[in-house]
Amino acid sequence: MASPEQVFTLLASRVRTEEKLIMAAFERHGASFDHIDARNFFIVSGGLGPAPRVVLNREIGQFRAGYAAGALENAGATVVNSAAATAVCGDKWLTTEALRNRGLPTPRAALALTPEAGLAALEEIGYPAVIKPLVGSWGRLVTPVADRQTAAAVLEHVAALSSPQSHIVYVQQLVPKLDRDIRVIVVGGEALGATYRRSPEWRTNVARGGVSEYCELGQENAKLAVAAAEAVGADIAGVDLVEDGDGRVSVLEVNHRVEFAGFQAAQGDRVDVADRIVRHLMTRAAS
Amino acid sequence: MSVAVCPECDAEVAVDVGTRVAEIIECGDCRVELEVIGMDPPVLSQAPEVEEDWGE
Known part of the structure; x- marks a missing residue:
């Protein structure tokens, strides 16, 4: 897979900014690295090595x-983020549980094993x-649901989806937030900075047209974001914080x-995220 | 800068020197998303559709 002197590998099927x-x-x-396209990746059980x-x-x-993270770790590689962190961050329920277990503020949520149970969970x-x-x-x-009638209609659609996993329902309290949320990037246990993400619609995801603006990162939010990254076991994390009308801040999600790109543009010269990521990987390689 | 052919509409698409394999660019003519599958010389194919589990 890699030459013995090869230290770093970037695993990605899509190369973006x-x-x-x-x-x-x-x-x-000057760090030697290779790029593996995940679409071409395979690994034989027992490992033919040498792994990156x-x-x-x-x-x-x-x-x-x-799957790649787990297989590569088993073959002896250090994977950032780890397989465990990837599993937790990639699953909204596991994220909620990890944050709650650490005592961190996060909107109330429930897991229901069927769409029917989802309706009951929403009542709770x-x-x-x-x-x-x-x-x-x-x-x-x-999907935001304002009342039982809307929820029943949405869950009927959920029940019609073909994948069994789609029938496991995650419901979350809708925080009456401001027209923005706060994205904090954490690398190696340090909060690098923050941006506001604003959107004309209720979802502030940049992928939905949300816009990133520089935000002065306060000590409390920095501490909360670092704790959230630790709670899910992520070396590198994008922590989304949401602030309600009374100024209470909670952790909405942690992205592994x-x-x-939007964060970097808003930060300008204040921080170089890619550089901090690479420096963190170099630290991990040396440990 | 090099030039490649759009597999959708046959238009010429400019490919910058710093472009990486697996990067997505857009055809200026038909606006389809294209994946760079080679750089020497540049070769383009239609970009894969977004899948359900994609994200950050």
Whole structure:
């Protein structure tokens, strides 16, 4: 898979701004790396080695990312983020549980094993609420429900989906937030900075047209974001914080393959995210 | 800068020197998303559709 002197591997099936910035940072540091396209990746049980020593897992598909991380770790590689962190961050329920177990503020949520049970769970959580797919990102198929009637209709559609996993329902309290959320990027236990993400619609995902603006990162939010990254076991994390009308801040989600193009543009020269990622990988390689 | 052919509409697509394999670019003519599958010389194919589990 890699030559013995090869230290770093970037695993990604899609090269976007973030991956290009990371590759450029590897080159600036004179760090030898290769790029493996996850679509061509396979590994034989028992390992034919030598495995790359440090793998930055930037695979865009959650299932591919999870299996690759586990297989590479088993073959002896250090994978960033780890397989465990990838599994937790890639699943909304596991993220909720990890945050709660650490005592961190996060919106109330419930897991229901059938769409029918989802309706009962929503009564417990209360309206307005949000029905979310367990796996998925960019705000896709995230549906706000204002009342039982709407929820019943949405859950009827959920029940008609073909994948058994789609029938596991995750519901979450809808936080009456401001028209923005806060994205904090954490690398190696340090919060690098923050941006506001604003959107004309209720979802603020940049993939949905949300816009990133510089945000002064306060000590409390920095501490909360670092704790959230630790709670899910992520070396590199994009932590989304949401602030309600009374100024209370809670952790909405933690992203393990953080997209930072908008964040970087908003930060300007204040921080170089790709550089910090590569420097962190170099630290991991030396340990 | 090099030039490659759009597999969708046969238009010429400019490919910058710093472009990486697996990067997505857009055809200026038909606006389809294209994946760079080779750089020496540049070769383009239609970009894969977004899958359900994609994200950050």
